[in-house]
Amino acid sequence: MGDGNVIPKLGNMKAVLGILAGAGASYGLYKLVRGIGGNAEKKNRTKSLERSGQDIRASGDVILEPGSLMAKVSGFDVVGVRKSPSQVTAEASNILKKSPNCLEPRHIGMLLSLLQSSPTTSERSQVLVTLGNSAAFTVNQDFIREFGGLHIIAGSLTDTSADVRLQTLNALNNLSMNIRNQEQLKVYIPQILEMIEMSPVNSDLQLAALRLLTNMSVTDKHQHLMRNSVTLFLSLLVVSNEILQVQVLKVLVNLSSNPDMIEDIVQAQAPASLVLLFDCCTKVSVLLRLLTLMGNLRAWRPSAQVAEALRWKQDSLFCVLLDDSSQVHHRLPQLLSHPDGEVKAQVAKILT
Numbered sequence: 001m002g003d004g005n006v007i008p009k010l011g012n013m014k015a016v017l018g019i020l021a022g023a024g025a026s027y028g029l030y031k032l033v034r035g036i037g038g039n040a041e042k043k044n045r046t047k048s049l050e051r052s053g054q055d056i057r058a059s060g061d062v063i064l065e066p067g068s069l070m071a072k073v074s075g076f077d078v079v080g081v082r083k084s085p086s087q088v089t090a091e092a093s094n095i096l097k098k099s100p101n102c103l104e105p106r107h108i109g110m111l112l113s114l115l116q117s118s119p120t121t122s123e124r125s126q127v128l129v130t131l132g133n134s135a136a137f138t139v140n141q142d143f144i145r146e147f148g149g150l151h152i153i154a155g156s157l158t159d160t161s162a163d164v165r166l167q168t169l170n171a172l173n174n175l176s177m178n179i180r181n182q183e184q185l186k187v188y189i190p191q192i193l194e195m196i197e198m199s200p201v202n203s204d205l206q207l208a209a210l211r212l213l214t215n216m217s218v219t220d221k222h223q224h225l226m227r228n229s230v231t232l233f234l235s236l237l238v239v240s241n242e243i244l245q246v247q248v249l250k251v252l253v254n255l256s257s258n259p260d261m262i263e264d265i266v267q268a269q270a271p272a273s274l275v276l277l278f279d280c281c282t283k284v285s286v287l288l289r290l291l292t293l294m295g296n297l298r299a300w301r302p303s304a305q306v307a308e309a310l311r312w313k314q315d316s317l318f319c320v321l322l323d324d325s326s327q328v329h330h331r332l333p334q335l336l337s338h339p340d341g342e343v344k345a346q347v348a349k350i351l352t
Contacts, residue, residue: 096130103134105143112149121161128156128164132171141178150175150184157191162205165195169208176215182222189216189225197232202241210247217254223261230255230268234317238271242283249289256296266297267310270317278331284340291346297322298350 095107103111108131115127131153134140144150153175156168172188175181192209199205217223236248255261277290297317302310310318321328335347 096126103130103140105147108134108140108143108149109147112144112147112152115156116152121159121164124156124159124164125161125167128153128167128171132167132174135171135174138178141175141181144175145178145181145184150181154185154188157188157195166204166208169195169205169212173208173212173215176212179219182216182219185216186222186225189213189222193226193229193232196229196236201236201239202244206236206240207244207247210244210251214247214250214254217251220258220260223255223258226251226255227261227264230265230317231270234268234270234274238273238277242286245286246289249286249293253289253292253296256293259300262297262300263302263306266300266302266318266322267313267316269315270320272315272320274317274320275326275328275331278328278335280335280338284343287335287338287340287343288346291343291350294321294328295346295350 095103095110111127111131115124115131118124118127131144131149135144144153150172153168153171156164159165159168169192172185176185192212196206196209196213199209213226217226230252233248233252237245237252240248252265256265277286278294282290302318307318307323310316311323313319320326332347332351336344336351338344338347
C-alpha cells in the first residue's frame with residue numbers, strides 16, 4: 001500500500017497526541033454467541049393479524065396499520081381495538097419492569113415502537129436498557145433483528161442525549177454478539193468510529209464504542225472498515241487510562257490477527273511515545289496485550305522493497321516498533337526480568 005493512503009483523522013485528539021498514559025491491560029477476545037431457537041415463541045408472531053386494506057383505529061386516533069410492527073407483535077385483537085394512547089403507553093411501560101428473559105416477541109415489538117415514539121430522554125434510555133438486557137439472550141437477538149429493530153435502535157446513535165447514545169451503544173454491543181446481526185450493524189462502523197474520535201478521552205462513550213468494535217472485529221469479515229482508523233487507535237493508546245487501553249488493544253490485536261490487515265496497520269502513523277509502554281511499570285494487563293500485538297506484527301515479513309518504502313515514513317508504526325532502528329529493541333530484553341511469568345514468556349518468544 002502507498003504512503004499516501006495513511007491520512008490520520010484525529011479531530012480533537014491532536015491536542016493530546018504526545019501525552020503518555022502509564023496504564024495497562026490483559027489479553028482476551030470477545031466470542032461470538034450465536035443460536036437459533038424460540039420456535040414456540042415465534043408462533044406468537046404468525047397470527048393472522050392482517051386484514052385486507054383496512055385501517056384499524058382505536059379511540060384517541062391510535063392507528064394500527066395491518067402488517068405494521070405493532071399489529072404483528074402487540075398481541076392485541078386489532079379488530080375492534082379500543083385502547084387509548086395512555087393505556088397503550090401504560091402497558092408498554094409495564095414491560096420495562098419485566099425480567100429480560102421473560103420478554104415475549106410482542107413485548108419486544110412494543111418496546112421498539114415505544115422507542116420511536118417516546119418524547120422523553122429518560123423513557124428512551126430506559127427502553128434501550130431493557131432492549132439491551134434482553135439482547136443478552138440469543139433468541140431475542142434474532143427477534144430484534146427480524147422486527148427491524150437493529151436499525152431502530154441504531155437510530156438513537158445520533159440522539160442529543162449522551163446517556164441515550166451510551167445505552168444505544170450498550171444495546172448494539174449485545175446485539176453484535178450474533179453473526180447475522182453483524183451483517184446489518186456493519187453500516188454503522190464509520191459512525192461509531194467518529195463517535196470515538198469526537199467523544200472526550202476516557203469517556204464512557206469511547207469505552208462502549210470500543211467494546212462494540214471489539215465484537216465487530218473478532219472475525220475478519222468487517223475489519224477492513226476500520227483500516228483507516230488504526231492511527232486513531234494508536235493515539236488513544238498513549239493518552240488513555242488503563243481501562244480504555246485494554247479495549248483499544250483488544251481491537252488492535254483482533255485486526256493484527258488478520259494477515260490481510262498487517263500492511264495497513266504498519267504504515268499507520270504512530271506516536272513515538274508508544275515504545276515507552278514496553279516497560280516494567282506498565283500494567284501487566286496492558287503489557288500482555290501490547291506484546292501480543294507486537295508478536296502478530298513481527299510475524300509479518302515484508303519484502304525488502306516494501307520495508308525500504310516504509311522506512312521513508314519515520315512516524316509509521318513500522319519505524320516506531322518494527323524497524324531495526326526502533327528503541328523497542330532495547331526495551332524488550334529488559335522485560336525478560338519482569339516478575340510476571342507470562343510477560344517473560346511472550347518477550348522470549350518475540351526475541352527468538
